[in-house]
Amino acid sequence: MENNMNDAVNITINNLSLAFGKTEVLKGVNLEIEPGELFSFLGPSGSGKSTLLRAIAGFGPRPQGSIFIGKEEVTQQPPWKRNVGMVFQSYALWPHMTVRKNVAFGLEEHRVSPGKIHERVDEVLEMVDLLSLADRRPSQLSGGQQQRVALARTIVVKPRVLLLDEPLSNLDANLRVQMRRDILELQRKLQITTIFVTHDQEEANTISDRIAVLNHGIIQQVGSPLKLYDEPSNRFVANFLGSVNLIDGTVQHEDNGYLFKVPDGTSFPLGNNEIKQGDCTAMFRPQNLQITRGKDESTGANIQLSGRVEHREFLGSRIRYSVIVGEQILLVDDTHEANCTTIEVGKTVSLQLESDLVRILHN
Amino acid sequence: MRSLSRLQIGPASVALLLGAFLFVFLIIPVAKVIFVAFQDPNTGALTLINFSDFFRTSLFQESFVNSLYVAAMSVVFASVIALPLAYFTTRFNFSGTLLIQTLGVTPLIMPPFVGAVAMLLLFGENGSINLLFDEWFGFTIPFMEGLNGVIMVESIHYFPFILINLSAALNNIDRSMEESAQNLGANGIRLFRRIVFPLAMPGYVAGASLVFLKVFDDLGTPLLLNVNKMLAPQAYLRITSIGISDPMGYVISVILVVFSLLSLWTSFLALRGKDYATLQKGGGGLMKRDLKPLEKAGCYAVVILILLMVLSPHFGLAILSFGTVWSYSVLPDAYTFQHYLQMFSTSTQLISNTLIYAGLAALIDVVLGTAIAYLVWRTNLFGRKWLDFVAMGAVAVPGVVLGIGYLRTFHEFNVPIIDKPLATWWVIIVVALAIRRLPYALRACVAAMQQISIALEEAAENLGANKRRTVFRIVVPLMSGGIVAGFITSFATASVELSATLMLVSTESDAPLAYGIYEFMQSASGRGPGAALGIVAVVIVGAATYASHRFIKSKNVEFTT
Numbered sequence: 001m002e003n004n005m006n007d008a009v010n011i012t013i014n015n016l017s018l019a020f021g022k023t024e025v026l027k028g029v030n031l032e033i034e035p036g037e038l039f040s041f042l043g044p045s046g047s048g049k050s051t052l053l054r055a056i057a058g059f060g061p062r063p064q065g066s067i068f069i070g071k072e073e074v075t076q077q078p079p080w081k082r083n084v085g086m087v088f089q090s091y092a093l094w095p096h097m098t099v100r101k102n103v104a105f106g107l108e109e110h111r112v113s114p115g116k117i118h119e120r121v122d123e124v125l126e127m128v129d130l131l132s133l134a135d136r137r138p139s140q141l142s143g144g145q146q147q148r149v150a151l152a153r154t155i156v157v158k159p160r161v162l163l164l165d166e167p168l169s170n171l172d173a174n175l176r177v178q179m180r181r182d183i184l185e186l187q188r189k190l191q192i193t194t195i196f197v198t199h200d201q202e203e204a205n206t207i208s209d210r211i212a213v214l215n216h217g218i219i220q221q222v223g224s225p226l227k228l229y230d231e232p233s234n235r236f237v238a239n240f241l242g243s244v245n246l247i248d249g250t251v252q253h254e255d256n257g258y259l260f261k262v263p264d265g266t267s268f269p270l271g272n273n274e275i276k277q278g279d280c281t282a283m284f285r286p287q288n289l290q291i292t293r294g295k296d297e298s299t300g301a302n303i304q305l306s307g308r309v310e311h312r313e314f315l316g317s318r319i320r321y322s323v324i325v326g327e328q329i330l331l332v333d334d335t336h337e338a339n340c341t342t343i344e345v346g347k348t349v350s351l352q353l354e355s356d357l358v359r360i361l362h363n
Numbered sequence: 364m365r366s367l368s369r370l371q372i373g374p375a376s377v378a379l380l381l382g383a384f385l386f387v388f389l390i391i392p393v394a395k396v397i398f399v400a401f402q403d404p405n406t407g408a409l410t411l412i413n414f415s416d417f418f419r420t421s422l423f424q425e426s427f428v429n430s431l432y433v434a435a436m437s438v439v440f441a442s443v444i445a446l447p448l449a450y451f452t453t454r455f456n457f458s459g460t461l462l463i464q465t466l467g468v469t470p471l472i473m474p475p476f477v478g479a480v481a482m483l484l485l486f487g488e489n490g491s492i493n494l495l496f497d498e499w500f501g502f503t504i505p506f507m508e509g510l511n512g513v514i515m516v517e518s519i520h521y522f523p524f525i526l527i528n529l530s531a532a533l534n535n536i537d538r539s540m541e542e543s544a545q546n547l548g549a550n551g552i553r554l555f556r557r558i559v560f561p562l563a564m565p566g567y568v569a570g571a572s573l574v575f576l577k578v579f580d581d582l583g584t585p586l587l588l589n590v591n592k593m594l595a596p597q598a599y600l601r602i603t604s605i606g607i608s609d610p611m612g613y614v615i616s617v618i619l620v621v622f623s624l625l626s627l628w629t630s631f632l633a634l635r636g637k638d639y640a641t642l643q644k645g646g647g648g649l650m651k652r653d654l655k656p657l658e659k660a661g662c663y664a665v666v667i668l669i670l671l672m673v674l675s676p677h678f679g680l681a682i683l684s685f686g687t688v689w690s691y692s693v694l695p696d697a698y699t700f701q702h703y704l705q706m707f708s709t710s711t712q713l714i715s716n717t718l719i720y721a722g723l724a725a726l727i728d729v730v731l732g733t734a735i736a737y738l739v740w741r742t743n744l745f746g747r748k749w750l751d752f753v754a755m756g757a758v759a760v761p762g763v764v765l766g767i768g769y770l771r772t773f774h775e776f777n778v779p780i781i782d783k784p785l786a787t788w789w790v791i792i793v794v795a796l797a798i799r800r801l802p803y804a805l806r807a808c809v810a811a812m813q814q815i816s817i818a819l820e821e822a823a824e825n826l827g828a829n830k831r832r833t834v835f836r837i838v839v840p841l842m843s844g845g846i847v848a849g850f851i852t853s854f855a856t857a858s859v860e861l862s863a864t865l866m867l868v869s870t871e872s873d874a875p876l877a878y879g880i881y882e883f884m885q886s887a888s889g890r891g892p893g894a895a896l897g898i899v900a901v902v903i904v905g906a907a908t909y910a911s912h913r914f915i916k917s918k919n920v921e922f923t924t
Contacts, residue, residue, distance in 0.1 A: 059821055079824040092822035096840050105836075106826030157826060 008035035008193050009070035009160050011056065016065035018048075018055055018217075025051045026063065027217045033195065033210075038187050040196045040204040042240070043214035049197045050089075052214070053163050056195070057086045069160055080109075085159030089166045091150040093138035099125070099149050100134040106157035124156040127186070144175050151183070155190065162187070162194040168203060180207050201241050205229070213237050234361055238283050243320075245289075245330050247282045251275050251360060260358070264327035268303040271355045281361040286333035290352040291321060293343055303353040305330075309345050323349060373831060374742050377734055378750060384731070385753050388794050392768025393620070393760055399771065400613035413610040423597065423611070427618070430594040433513050434579040438525075438571050440518035444669055445526040445570075451662050453533040456651045459666055466666075467523045470673055472905040474859040474877070475520040476583030477897040478676025480884045482516050483507050483588065484689055485679045491693040512588045517578045519673055524577075525570040532566025533559070538650055568633035576626035580619055580761035583861035583877070587884055594619060595763050599865060607770050616764040623759040677901070684894035690887070702891035710896060712872060713879040717858050717903075720789070720875050724796035725853035728804035729846050731797075736808040737834060741820070751805070758802045765795055766866025787869040795867055796857040803856070804849040811845020812838070848911045855907035859900050876900050 011033040018026040026048045033039045041049035054060050056067055058079030066075045074082050093102050100121055107117045125131040128148040138146055147167060154162065167183070168176045184207045187194045198204055204211050205225040213220040213228065213236070221233045225241075232238035235246055249262040251270065258270040260282050295306055307325035319342050321332045332351060334342075343349060403410045417423045448466070451457045485491050486506035493503040506515055536559060544558045582595040591600060598615040605611075654662060684702055686695025731754070738744060739751045757765075773785035785791055815838060823833040839846070861877040868874050874882070876896060883893025 057821075057825055059824075078829070079821070080827050080829050083827075084825070086822070086825045088818045088822055090816065090818050092816065092818040094819060094822075094837060094841070105823065105828075109827035109832065153822075153826070 008191050010035045011161060011193060011195070012068040013052075013056075014066045014068075016052070016055065016063050016067065018051060018061060018063040020061060025217050026055070029065070029217075029219055031212060031219065031222070033193060035193055036191050037209045038184065038194045038196060038207055040198060040208040040211045041214060042198060042201060042204040042211050044199055044240070046216075047214040048217040049199075049214045050165055051217075053086075053165055053195060053197050056161070057084050057163055058082050083157070083159050084161045084163055085154035085157060086163040087147075087150045087154050087165065087167050089169060091138075091146045091170075093146055093149055093153075095138055098135050098137055099130065099141070102138070102149060103153045103156055106153065110157060120156055124152045127155075128152045143171050144179065147171065147179065151186070155186070155192075160193070162190075162192050164194065164196045166197050166199070168198070169200075176203070183207065205241070213240060215240075231359065232283065232361070235281060235283075238359075238361065243286050243331055243333075245282075245284050245286065245328075246361075247328055248279070249282060250279050251277045253277055260360075262326065262328070266305065266326040266328065268305070268353070268358075269355055270358060270360070271302075275360055276362060278362075283359045283361055284353060284357055286320065286331040287318070288353055288357040289330065289332045291323070291332045291334050291343065291349050292352070293347060293349060295348060295350055302355050303358070305351040305353070307349060307351065309343055309347050309349055312342065312345055321349075323351060325351070374738060374744055378738050378744055378747065381731060381734060381738070381750055382753075385750070385798075388769075389753065389757055389760070389765075389798055392765060392772045395772050396613050396616045396764055396768045397620070400610065400617045402610070404608065404610050413614050417611060417614045422592065423615075426592045426594050426597045426615075429510055429590075429592050430579055433510050433517070433585075433593065434575045436510075436514045437517040437521065437578040438574050440514060441522035441525050441574050442567075442571065444518060444522040444672075445529055447665050448526055448669065449529040449533060451666065452530060454651060455658075455662070456653050457662060459663060462670070463526075463666065466670055466673055467526050468908070469677070470520045471523055472908055473520070473676060473680070473897075473901045474583070474861065474904075475516050475581065476587050476861055476877075477859070477880060477900055478520075478680055479512075479516050479584050479587045480890055481676050481679025481683050481894065481897075482519075483512065484683060485675055486515065487512070489691050494691075494693050507588070510590060513578075513585050513590050513593070516584055516588070516676070517574075517581065519676065521574045521577060522673075524573050525567065528566045528570030528573075529563060532563040535566075536562045541650055565633045569630045572626040572630040572633070576623050579622055579626070580763070580862070582761075582763045582865060583881060586865075587881065595761065595862070598763050598767065602767055602770070602866070607767070607774060612767055616761075616767055619761045619764055620759060623761060627759055680894050680897050680901070683890055684898050686891065689890075702895040706892050706895040706899070710879060710892070713874060713876050713896065714899065716789075716873065717875040717877075720793050720796060721854045721858040723793045724800060724857045725804075725850045727793070727797040728800050728853040729808065729850045731801060732804040732808035732849060733812075733839065733842065733846060735805055736812045737838065740809065740812055741817075741838075754805050755802045757798050760799075762795075762799060762860065762862025762864075763866060765799065766863040769795060769863075769867060786867070789873040792864060792867050792873070792875070795863040796860055797853075799860065799863060800853040800857050804853045807845050807849035807852065808842065811842040811849075814845075815841045844915050848915050851907045851911040851914070855904045855911075858903055876903075 011031070013029055013031040016026055016029040017024065029048075029052060041052060043049045051060060055063050056069075056074075058074070058077060063075070066073055068074070069082070069084065094105075097105070103121045103124060104117050107120060112120070121134075122131060125134055128151060130145060130148055130152065133141065133145065138149065141149065147170075150167075164183070168179055171179060180203055183196075196204070196208065208225055210222060210224050211228055212222045215236050221228055221237045223231075228237060229241045232241065238244045238246060247260075247262055249260050252259050252261055256269075257272045258275050258277075259267055260270050261267045305325045307323040307330070309321050310324050310329065311322035313320040313322075314336070315333075317336060318333045319336050321334065321343065323330050323332055330351065336342075400413055401409050401411070403412060418427075448463050452460045452463050457463075483490060487493065488503065488505065488508060490507065492506070497503050505511055540558060540562070541554065544554055549557055580595060582599055585591065585593045585596045586599065591597065594615050598612045598619070601609050601615075602612040682695060683689060685698045685700070687697045687699050687701070689695035735750050735754055739747045769791055770786050773791060774787075776785045777783065778785050778788055781788060819837055819841070820833050823837045824830070828836060858875070859877050861881060864875060864878050865881065868878050876899070880893050880896045880900065883889035883896060
């Protein structure tokens with residue numbers, strides 16, 4: 001039943017739909033997860049990401065469609081037969097057992113001999129740096145320690161797949177950063193196909209090989225963090241992965257190239273590469289814009305806009321300006337270096353943007 | 364939880380076994396009783412003639428009215444006792460609150476019938492108090508005369524139900540509700556009438572209907588006080604003197620069940636949709652104000668008066684157990700250990716029977732309770748809600764009705780190896796006790812189970828444990844606190860149950876404590892030993908209650924994250 005750690009498996013999900021009573025929670029999900037990948041399900045609450053993860057583990061109502069782990073179809077199998085290791089958001093450590101007994105549980109269920117159990121429990125507790133606390137009860141551990149016990153308990157049975165359900169959401173911010181690095185390191189070391197569920201795009205961005213963004217039970221887009229950030233396929237993904245400027249308008253073909261026209265009169269050129277005409281949304285990130293005081297200071301970028309600072313936020317590494325341009329409010333990020341002067345609210349500014357940094361999203 | 368039929372075979376067969384047990388030992392006997400009530404004793408045809416005979420007989424008319432009267436007045440007097448106590452603890456910064464909370468428990472450790480005779484000796488026409496009143500003031504108060512006696516004993520025993528419900532209801536009223544009402548101009552009586560009273564009402568009604576139900580069904584207390592013109596005693600007398608074919612006993616049973624159901628229905632209606640538990644964080648309960656010295660004295664006076672009254676059965680019983688002869692005098696003539704010695708030498712079988720019956724019944728209760736709790740709350744089995752519903756239905760069946768039902772249903776059924784009718788075998792007493800206590804054990808098990816997060820079971824399944832192993836390695840150990848508490852409570856209450864026991868004990872050697880006390884108390888010379896036995900019963904129940912509290916507390920501490 002145990003996995004040879006060198007043989008990572010892929011996971012295939014075919015047309016998976018799931019409903020709680022009458023409420024559809026997953027609608028026709030198709031997904032292919034590569035062996036050894038650290039794959040994230042990212043989305044807001046209610047998007048279905050946890051439901052999808054739990055369906056892979058075997059919890060929840062019976063779904064339509066199929067789930068394959070490696071070559072084996074597991075859709076009809078009960079949870080205890082699937083050998084997928086799951087770490088729950090609440091850690092689900094059993095309060096009436098010590099750390100050691102918690103971790104040994106799975107090995108006992110798999111009928112491993114007591115001597116071997118002791119050895120492997122020690123080994124995995126050493127790996128997560130908790131061997132000295134082996135005889136404590138969960139209630140005597142801190143949040144971070146409990147999380148590591150939950151991890152240890154899961155990996156000691158050498159599952160084919162590792163499923164992590166928002167494992168960091170109960171930790172404080174500093175611990176979260178440290179833990180996600182530790183999880184990444186562990187995953188690389190064990191070379192185990194891992195699915196990580198989170199609603200935090202920073203978490204997903206920093207550790208995933210690829211991400212699936214979900215909303216309302218439908219997969220919006222699948223790709224590497226970089227690809228999703230720079231080339232989102234729709235408004236939702238663009239918005240979810242970070243701050244973004246989204247302007248509705250139309251693309252028209254003029255003599256000297258393509259033009260993006262906004263109803264309030266603003267327009268900017270989009271270069272000569274072919275773009276489908278018609279109603280669409282223009283998308284560009286706040287850090288793609290340059291901001292300077294005053295009007296009409298040309299820096300060579302081919303989109304020039306002018307406006308007025310309406311709001312200013314200090315974000316540590318950068319200053320975020322809200323600039324009124326026509327009837328739009330654009331977010332502009334300016335790197336903050338010490339001793340740099342910032343632009344006051346109310347001042348007129350000009351914005352420069354390279355047209356190839358503008359992405360057109362068709363709805 | 365998957366609804367694959369393959370996974371359901373285990374749980375389904377357990378559910379069927381449970382269903383069969385409940386069917387045979389609860390549904391059939393009660394159905395039989397109802398059926399016989401509507402059956403013509405000669406022809407066997409369905410008829411209302413038994414009911415019309417019942418209502419045309421003046422003895423039964425009187426019994427019916429008396430039962431209603433006694434139950435209602437018990438509610439009234441229990442409220443009279445509970446209301447000031449609830450008011451003092453929730454309205455004022457009263458330092459005697461702990462005292463009142465202890466008060467609230469003491470009556471419950473002594474079943475009403477045990478203290479009934481002691482109350483007679485204290486408050487009866489020639490009892491201690493009236494002898495003193497006559498001497499000092501020249502008049503007597505008919506505390507214990509006729510129906511009054513029953514009312515007095517029952518109110519003192521059952522007022523905690525109202526006190527607890529009322530206090531909880533009042534404590535749930537958020538301070539801000541009161542403050543906003545005052546902000547809008549209401550105060551004093553108006554405030555009470557428009558805000559406090561309506562919010563506290565559902566809790567009060569729930570407690571009151573429960574008291575009504577229990578008093579209406581009580582068999583032991585009226586019998587011991589020689590008040591036979593009430594429904595439950597009449598049913599008992601008809602069946603034991605005329606026989607199990609007499610239809611009147613069954614008619615009375617039907618009436619008892621109907622009123623039990625009505626009381627439960629009232630309680631349900633009162634609480635439905637009116638969960639007034641505060642939605643706000645902090646600041647629960649009404650505003651408490653400090654007491655002025657004169658008010659404080661007044662409060663303490665009332666509390667001490669109530670305290671004396673509430674503890675009177677306990678005092679009386681203790682005195683009776685040590686007294687030689689106690690009649691027509693304020694206190695016994697002399698004191699002795701004789702009764703206790705006599706009890707320990709002759710009555711050991713009563714005690715051992717009780718321990719066996721109550722122990723087995725409690726064991727059945729927690730096993731059934733855990734199984735039903737798991738099936739109803741953790742599986743998707745078709746029709747599982749019915750298991751919960753039927754098990755809880757035992758609350759509506761008075762002990763005397765269950766007893767009659769068992770006698771009628773099983774008197775011809777011969778148990779194979781023993782070669783005795785099931786109705787006369789001591790095991791039927793265990794079954795009756797188990798069924799009667801099952802609703803309470805079930806609720807305890809359900810509460811314990813609901814404390815366990817489902818993720819804890821899922822984690823076990825994820826690591827390779829199937830449902831059966833998960834139940835034994837995870838669910839049951841984590842429920843253990845609630846299970847043990849349920850066991851102890853079932854044990855304690857089963858050990859002093861009298862109604863069904865009176866119907867089902869067929870030979871002296873099968874008798875448990877409650878029956879023994881009842882028998883002893885019937886004669887003047889038996890009162891001493893009877894009281895000694897009563898004290899033993901109180902000690903058992905009191906110790907069990909205390910142990911149960913401590914056990915739950917320690918388990919909570921152990922598992923707190």
